[in-house]
Amino acid sequence: MARESKVLRIATYCALIIFSVAFFLPFYWLITTSLKTENQIFRIPPVWIPHPLKWSNYTEGLTFVPFFTYLRNTLIISVSNVIGALLSCSLVAYGLAIIPWRGRDFVFFLLLSTMMLPYQVVMVPLFTIFTKLGWIDTFLPLIVPSFLGNAFLIFLLRQFFMSIPKDLTDAARIDGCSELQIYRGVIVPLSKPALATVALFSFMGAWNDYLGPLIYLFDQSKYTLSLGLAMFSSQYGSYWGMLMAVSTVVTIPIVILFFFTQRTFIQGITMTGIKG
Amino acid sequence: MKRFKRTSRIEKVNMRNGLLFTLPALLGLVGFTLYPMAASLYYSFCRYTGLKPPVWIGMGNYEFMLHDRLLREALWNTVYYTVFAVPLGIITAFALAVLLNAKVRGLAFFRTIFYLPSIVPVVASSVLWLWILNPENGLVNAIIEGFGKILAAVGLPQINGPGWLADPRWSKPALILMSVWGVGAWVVIYLAGLQDVPHELYEAASLDGATGWQKTRHVTIPFMSPYIFFTAVMGVIGSLQYFTQAWVMTRGTGGPVNSTMMFSMYLFQNAFQFFKMGYACAMAWLLFMLIMAATLLIFKTSARYVYYGGR
Numbered sequence: 001m002a003r004e005s006k007v008l009r010i011a012t013y014c015a016l017i018i019f020s021v022a023f024f025l026p027f028y029w030l031i032t033t034s035l036k037t038e039n040q041i042f043r044i045p046p047v048w049i050p051h052p053l054k055w056s057n058y059t060e061g062l063t064f065v066p067f068f069t070y071l072r073n074t075l076i077i078s079v080s081n082v083i084g085a086l087l088s089c090s091l092v093a094y095g096l097a098i099i100p101w102r103g104r105d106f107v108f109f110l111l112l113s114t115m116m117l118p119y120q121v122v123m124v125p126l127f128t129i130f131t132k133l134g135w136i137d138t139f140l141p142l143i144v145p146s147f148l149g150n151a152f153l154i155f156l157l158r159q160f161f162m163s164i165p166k167d168l169t170d171a172a173r174i175d176g177c178s179e180l181q182i183y184r185g186v187i188v189p190l191s192k193p194a195l196a197t198v199a200l201f202s203f204m205g206a207w208n209d210y211l212g213p214l215i216y217l218f219d220q221s222k223y224t225l226s227l228g229l230a231m232f233s234s235q236y237g238s239y240w241g242m243l244m245a246v247s248t249v250v251t252i253p254i255v256i257l258f259f260f261t262q263r264t265f266i267q268g269i270t271m272t273g274i275k276g
Numbered sequence: 277m278k279r280f281k282r283t284s285r286i287e288k289v290n291m292r293n294g295l296l297f298t299l300p301a302l303l304g305l306v307g308f309t310l311y312p313m314a315a316s317l318y319y320s321f322c323r324y325t326g327l328k329p330p331v332w333i334g335m336g337n338y339e340f341m342l343h344d345r346l347l348r349e350a351l352w353n354t355v356y357y358t359v360f361a362v363p364l365g366i367i368t369a370f371a372l373a374v375l376l377n378a379k380v381r382g383l384a385f386f387r388t389i390f391y392l393p394s395i396v397p398v399v400a401s402s403v404l405w406l407w408i409l410n411p412e413n414g415l416v417n418a419i420i421e422g423f424g425k426i427l428a429a430v431g432l433p434q435i436n437g438p439g440w441l442a443d444p445r446w447s448k449p450a451l452i453l454m455s456v457w458g459v460g461a462w463v464v465i466y467l468a469g470l471q472d473v474p475h476e477l478y479e480a481a482s483l484d485g486a487t488g489w490q491k492t493r494h495v496t497i498p499f500m501s502p503y504i505f506f507t508a509v510m511g512v513i514g515s516l517q518y519f520t521q522a523w524v525m526t527r528g529t530g531g532p533v534n535s536t537m538m539f540s541m542y543l544f545q546n547a548f549q550f551f552k553m554g555y556a557c558a559m560a561w562l563l564f565m566l567i568m569a570a571t572l573l574i575f576k577t578s579a580r581y582v583y584y585g586g587r
Contacts, residue, residue, distance in 0.1 A: 016375050016380060019372060020386060020389045023389050023393060023457065024389055024392075025415065026393070026405070027393075029408055041413065044418070045418060046413070046415065046418045088301070088304075092297060092298045092301040094297050095293070095294050096298060099297060101287075101291045101293070103291075104294055107301070110305060111301055114305065116567070116571070117309065117313070118513075118560065118563055118567055119517070120543055120560040120564075121557075121561065122308065122309060123547065123556075124547050124553045124556055125316050125319065126312050127326070127547075147300065148307070149305075154301060179293045183297075207397065208397045210398055210399050210523075210524070211519060225397070226397060226399040230402075230524045233399075233403045234528075243403055244403075247400040254395050255395070255396075258388075258392070258395055262384075262388070269391075269464040270464060270465060270468040272465070
């Protein structure tokens, strides 16, 4: 029995290590390719450890594309999305979880059912609406909707707010607090982890979004990182060293963000798995 | 009497507050979902270029679908992708979660390794995989050829890597392979589920003389079925709308010979490149129906295998 479990343990570790190598290898290849000379990139068999390191892929890649313009645009959109999502989703979730009112279940149901709707259905009419508003080729179509709630994030926050003991909000009400005061004084301070998850998800969503910018942005000076990288890749598809350098630079902020917010990330993902 | 009046006043105040707090979502619901849905349905019966007002043509767009060969191909590609990518993703994620649940040291490390790919910006990972799957200089084929040489050395036939995105027979498997790399979020979900399986159940099973496989089959899998069900539904909904990776990796062409032309890509082309916005809307409604049908199918069949503990 003991021997069998020992064999099993060793097998488990072996399997985990093999899988880890397979999952990590693409990252290794991304970074090493970004440091290779043209010569090393196309050599067969492949060069595993580049020598010398060609750092100029980075300097050249980042000047080849207006990288800092793209970065600024992406940051403007992503940060606005975070603010929009935090404000709107928390207020709406409060209205759906804490205030008892007739029709709230209906609104909640309606909101949930929109999660089933593929974006493609509303894509064309939204484009028409934004054209009429004169918002095409501005960041507005990519920012304003985030201030009007997101069904998934509202759902996440509502579930969290529901778990807060009712006694707390009732006590505040007896003390004469208004709903807005309860929201700010009781619910928001207690919900920091859930709000952090919402902030993280909306930031990632906006940072990684490709379809939205592809539809609404035309002027290259307004491109986001995703759009810029895709365009760069299709125009200079054979400059692999530079492409990998730019891809690395687009990826690194997200990886750093992950390392600082690991717990929130993991919590958020498990919350979406709807426990219980 | 007085009391009754008071509650109704509170009800009124609550109603007002409730509406005020949910106002952003109500506006979004009407302005960005319900109205666009109605408009999209209307456009789907129209010839609409986006420049001139839509012209009613009845079932025209839907009839055209029946003769549109590219649409049929795009539909086939999308279904092919979904049918392989979702189950493969579930199996891989489940296997990884079971391994991680074996009380291993360095759980955080392994979990991070498996999770990282799923947070990489989609465009960056698409560009990266374009390079990794490069038929001549790509990492994947270099590894396959390395194994091939070992095989050849011991007298077995040498194998070579396929053309991946350059070969219509291998382009869809290439996209599926890349999607499996990104299942980290599911691993995290499954791991959370596995850690909730009551220990007593395994102990009871052991006492009854169950083997490891029997425990997996009769304890773990039933307990995990709601999680698997959840990821299956989300996975199918997402896969049927698959767009960005295929679009970026084929530069919007869906090549070679339309083997990676996905339904959403063709829809996008119709809407924003050919300006057949009415037709694009009709396609979107077809997609919606398809998603509803697939979801319903999973829900219906799930009654047989999804087990909710104690419910």
